Amino acid sequence: MKIKAYAKINISLDVVGKRKEDGYHLLRMIMQNIDLYDEIYVEKRKEGITIDCNKNYVPTDSRNLAYKAAMLFKEKYNIKEGVYINIIKNIPVSAGLAGGSTDGAAVLKLMNKLFEINASDEELMEMGLSLGADIPYCIKGGTALCEGVGEKITPLKPFKDKILVLVKPSFGVSTKEVYKAFDLEKARIHPRTEKLIEAIEKDDLYYVANNMKNLLENVTLRKHNVLIRIKEEMNRYGAVGSMMSGSGPSVFAFFDDMLKAQRCYEKMKENHREVFLTRTI
CATH class of the missing domain: 3.30.230.10 (Ribosomal Protein S5; domain 2)
Structure with a gap:
């Protein structure tokens, strides 16, 4: 089976x-x-x-x-x-x-x-x-x-068939350590979860990609500057928005066009071994 x-x-x-x-x-x-x-x-x-x-x-x-x-x-x-x-x-x-x-x-x-x-x-x-x-x-x-x-x-309503490029840098991150280092008192700006759910209901990629937020970036990005550079690079190649997933270190970016995504994928492959061109399902 x-x-x-x-x-x-x-x-x-x-x-x-x-x-x-x-x-x-x-x-x-x-x-x-x-x-x-x-x-x-x-x-x-x-x-x-x-x-x-x-x-x-x-x-x-x-x-x-x-x-x-x-x-x-x-x-x-x-x-x-x-x-x-x-x-x-x-x-x-x-x-x-x-x-x-x-x-x-x-x-x-x-x-x-x-x-x-x-x-x-x-x-x-x-x-x-x-x-x-x-x-x-x-x-x-x-x-x-x-x-x-x-x-x-x-x-929630399925947010499927959205194109994304995903980059996993050469190092791993311990979820336990990230949560240990996370300080809730210092988290000033929280995700607008309800608004994001509304945008998902409307299948609005642009709102979602521009407003998605991960509070654990406060810990992992500070420790690993390369992730900030990956996000910036993906945005330069035409991403609608980019973010770290979970406690990291993988970074993904949404695209509204397969050609832009393909170009970003090829460029990211030059410096990173684990890069994926995929979709939401």
Whole structure:
């Protein structure tokens, strides 16, 4: 059994507070799937959990979210059999694109079918949340408003077929470290989330691209000036607007014209290894 596990970008990321019991940041984000994906294949085995991956830097043991998802699913539904998982990795890692989370979500969905458990999306989302805050969204996908720590999901009108160029620089970023360094008191300008939702409803690329905002840029861009340069360069090549996704370091830019996007893609490839020309889905 095989499935495509899609990457996500953030069209907005607002931090609205902290949860008293554990200090987790409370978020208000507009998430969007893009046509960049890993391929996840799962089949039954007699016992254990075995993972293969086409990229040797991806762990294939209990550090991998796909492994954790399989283990959790087996425990919850008392499954004695094992699974073999094959990951064809295309989404960059430590990139702010939910690459690990989308693989974990895909494993939950595939095992649900494979073992004929018939758990609802809501049950899978609740299970996935204990592994990572992006997993509930990755199970639902599409265009969505995500709130709380990521578990409250409201589907929005699909903002599909928007052209974008995505650049992942040669370094990764720790989400945990970014949130640790984030100071809510210093965040003066917050995303206008409701206005962005209205613009998405109207399919208004120009408003969205010019007004999208990610508060975590306050941390990651200050630490890595190269991201500011990437954004400026993409804008020079005709982007309608550019922004960092998640905690970074990936930067994406929307385009209203495929030729401009193609030119930007080719120029960015001169200096960066991981560059993608893709669309929202």
